[in-house]
Amino acid sequence: MAVSRRTFLGRGSMAVAAAGVLSSVPGLSGLLGATESEAPAADSSVADLGSTDTALSEPLVAHVRDASTGEITLFSGTREIVLRDPQLAGRIVRAAR
Amino acid sequence: MSSHREAPEISKDPVADSTDLYAFVSPDNPDTVTLIANYVPLEGPDGGPNFYEFGNDVVYTVNIDNDSDGDADIVYEFRFETDVTDPGTFLYNTGPITSLTSGSWNRRQRFSVTRIDHNGRATLLGSELACPPCNIGPLSTPDYPSLAQAAVHDLPGDVRVFAGQRAEGFYVDLGAIFDLGVLRPFEQDHTTFGLTGTGIGKMAAGVNATKSLNVHSIAIQVPVAELTSNRRTPSGVGAPNAVIGVWTAAYRQKVRMWDGEGDHVWAGPYVQVSRLGNPLVNEVLIPMGKKDYWNSQAPAGDHQFAPFYANPQLAQLLPVLYPGVFPNLAAYNAGTPNRADLVAILLTGLPAGVVPGFQNFTGTTQADMLRLNMAVPPASSPQNTGILGGDLAGFPNGRRVFDDVVTIEVRALAGAVLDLVDPSFTPDAAAGAVDQGLTSSPADTAAMGTENYLPSFPYLGVPASGFAVPAA
Numbered sequence: 001m002a003v004s005r006r007t008f009l010g011r012g013s014m015a016v017a018a019a020g021v022l023s024s025v026p027g028l029s030g031l032l033g034a035t036e037s038e039a040p041a042a043d044s045s046v047a048d049l050g051s052t053d054t055a056l057s058e059p060l061v062a063h064v065r066d067a068s069t070g071e072i073t074l075f076s077g078t079r080e081i082v083l084r085d086p087q088l089a090g091r092i093v094r095a096a097r
Numbered sequence: 098m099s100s101h102r103e104a105p106e107i108s109k110d111p112v113a114d115s116t117d118l119y120a121f122v123s124p125d126n127p128d129t130v131t132l133i134a135n136y137v138p139l140e141g142p143d144g145g146p147n148f149y150e151f152g153n154d155v156v157y158t159v160n161i162d163n164d165s166d167g168d169a170d171i172v173y174e175f176r177f178e179t180d181v182t183d184p185g186t187f188l189y190n191t192g193p194i195t196s197l198t199s200g201s202w203n204r205r206q207r208f209s210v211t212r213i214d215h216n217g218r219a220t221l222l223g224s225e226l227a228c229p230p231c232n233i234g235p236l237s238t239p240d241y242p243s244l245a246q247a248a249v250h251d252l253p254g255d256v257r258v259f260a261g262q263r264a265e266g267f268y269v270d271l272g273a274i275f276d277l278g279v280l281r282p283f284e285q286d287h288t289t290f291g292l293t294g295t296g297i298g299k300m301a302a303g304v305n306a307t308k309s310l311n312v313h314s315i316a317i318q319v320p321v322a323e324l325t326s327n328r329r330t331p332s333g334v335g336a337p338n339a340v341i342g343v344w345t346a347a348y349r350q351k352v353r354m355w356d357g358e359g360d361h362v363w364a365g366p367y368v369q370v371s372r373l374g375n376p377l378v379n380e381v382l383i384p385m386g387k388k389d390y391w392n393s394q395a396p397a398g399d400h401q402f403a404p405f406y407a408n409p410q411l412a413q414l415l416p417v418l419y420p421g422v423f424p425n426l427a428a429y430n431a432g433t434p435n436r437a438d439l440v441a442i443l444l445t446g447l448p449a450g451v452v453p454g455f456q457n458f459t460g461t462t463q464a465d466m467l468r469l470n471m472a473v474p475p476a477s478s479p480q481n482t483g484i485l486g487g488d489l490a491g492f493p494n495g496r497r498v499f500d501d502v503v504t505i506e507v508r509a510l511a512g513a514v515l516d517l518v519d520p521s522f523t524p525d526a527a528a529g530a531v532d533q534g535l536t537s538s539p540a541d542t543a544a545m546g547t548e549n550y551l552p553s554f555p556y557l558g559v560p561a562s563g564f565a566v567p568a569a
Contacts, residue, residue: 032156032348032366032367033350033365033366033367034366035366058362058364059352059354059362059363059364061352061354061364061365063352075350075351075352075364075365076364076365077364078350078365078366078367079365079366080351080366
C-alpha cells in the first residue's frame with residue numbers, strides 16, 4: 001500500500017494543512033508540487049516586508065477565486081497556496097478595476 | 098483512434114496527448130517487460146522545419162500498480178530538455194546528421210528518467226540521454242535506423258530506455274469508423290440512414306488511416322522482478338505477484354503566462370492532463386462531457402465511470418447501424434444492459450476460471466489499467482486478436498504492438514464474450530466475425546502499413562521519413 005500523499009508532503013512543507021488531490025502517486029505528488037492551505041499572514045502589508053522577501057526568483061501568480069470570501073490562490077514555482085484574506089482580495093479587485 | 102485526440106482539451110495539446118500504451122513480456126528477452134507510451138498523435142513525417150518533439154514543460158509518466166489498489170506503486174518519470182546549437186538559422190539541421198553528437202544537428206532533445214517507488218523515494222536512473230532526431234530524409238538523416246538505434250540507452254539495473262520518433266504502430270480505419278460507424282468490410286450491412294448515392298454499400302477493403310504517420314515513443318524495458326510487489330519473479334500465472342496494472346499520464350503546471358515577447362512562464366503544481374490505460378476507452382466509452390475530466394482523474398477513482406463501461410453507447414448503436422446483424426445484442430440491449438464482461442476486461446481484469454489457464458484479476462477496485470500477467474510467456478505463434486484468438490500473451494493481457502485492439506474491442510462490444518459472464522446470452526455470429534479489414538488473418542502480425550515492427554527493443558518501427566512520405 002502506498003503511503004499517503006499527506007504523509008509525503010509533510011516532510012518538506014511548511015504548510016498548515018494539505019488540501020486537494022494532485023495525483024494518485026504519493027511520491028510523484030511531491031515531485032510535481034503541492035497544494036497547500038496557508039493561514040493568512042498576521043500583517044499582509046507589503047511595506048512591512050524586507051527587501052529580501054520582495055525579491056522573486058520565479059513568477060508569482062495570484063488568482064482571486066472568490067472576492068466575497070477572500071479566497072486567493074497563489075502559484076509560485078510548483079506550489080499552490082490557498083489563503084483567505086478578504087481585505088487583500090478586496091484591494092486586488094479594486095486595483096484591477 | 099486508440100487515444101489520439103480523444104478529448105476536446107487534449108486534442109489541442111499534442112505533446113501531452115497520450116496516444117497508445119503497450120505492455121508486454123519482451124519476446125526476445127522474456128525476463129523483462131517492455132512498456133511503451135506514445136505521445137504526439139498523427140505526425141506527418143514531413144512536418145518541418147520545426148519537427149516534432151516532446152514537451153519540455155510536460156512531465157511524462159509510466160505508472161505501475163502492483164498491489165491491486167489502482168494507485169501507482171512504481172512510477173517511471175520522464176522529463177525533456179531541448180538544446181539549440183545555432184539560433185541564428187531557421188534550419189533543424191545544417192548538414193547531414195550522422196551521429197547523435199553531430200554538429201550539424203541544430204535542435205535536439207535529451208531526457209532524464211527517474212524511478213519513484215511506493216515510498217516516494219526517487220532514483221535517477223539516467224540523465225542527459227539523447228533522443229534521436231526525427232526522420233527527415235536521406236540527406237538529413239542518412240542511415241536513420243542506425244542513428245535511432247544509437248539512442249537506445251542501457252542503464253544500470255538492466256534497464257533499457259528510448260525516447261524519440263517511431264512509426265505509428267496502431268492501425269485503424271479512422272475515416273470509416275468516424276463516418277457514423279462504418280466498417281468497410283461490412284458496409285453493405287450499414288443502414289446508411291437511408292441516404293443513397295453515398296458510395297457506401299459494397300464490401301470494401303479497410304484503409305489504415307495511420308499508415309505512414311509517426312508518433313513519439315517513450316519506451317522502457319525493465320526486469321520483471323523490478324515491477325512486482327515483492328521484487329521476485331512470479332512463479333506462475335496464478336501467483337499473487339504476477340499481475341501489474343499499467344497506465345501512462347502527462348502533467349502540466351497549472352498556470353501558463355505569455356510574457357508578450359514570444360515566450361511564456363509556468364507556475365504552480367503539476368496537474369494531470371492526459372492518461373491512458375486500455376485502448377479506446379476515453380475515445381469510445383466516455384461521453385464528450387466527461388472526456389477532459391476523465392483525463393484528469395486517477396485510475397483508483399474509476400468506479401465513477403463504471404456505468405459507461407457497463408452500458409456503452411457503441412454497443413447500443415451496433416444493432417441500430419447494422420439492422421438485423423446483431424439480433425441477440427439488440428434483444429439484450431432492450432433489457433437492462435449490465436456488461437460485466439467489459440467491466441471485467443477493462444476495470445478489474447479477468448478472474449481465474451473465465452479463460453482456461455489465465456487470469457489478470459486485480460481485485461474489486463475498478464481502475465482502467467492495462468493489466469499484464471507477467472507469468473504468461475511470449476507466444477510462439479502470436480495472434481493479433483490476442484486472448485480472443487487463444488493467444489494468452491496478447492490484449493487484454495497487456496498489449497503488444499501488433500495487437501488488433503480495434504477488432505478485439507469491437508467484437509467485445511458486440512457481445513462476443515458476454516456469454517462468459519452471462520451464460521443466458523448467445524453471441525451473434527457477426528460478433529465473432531467483425532473486423533476492420535486491415536489484417537489478412539489473426540496470424541498476421543504485420544498489419545497493412547505497419548510492416549516495420551522491430552523484433553527487438555523498442556519494437557515500434559523506424560519512422561517514416563519526410564522525404565519518402567510527403568503530405569498527400
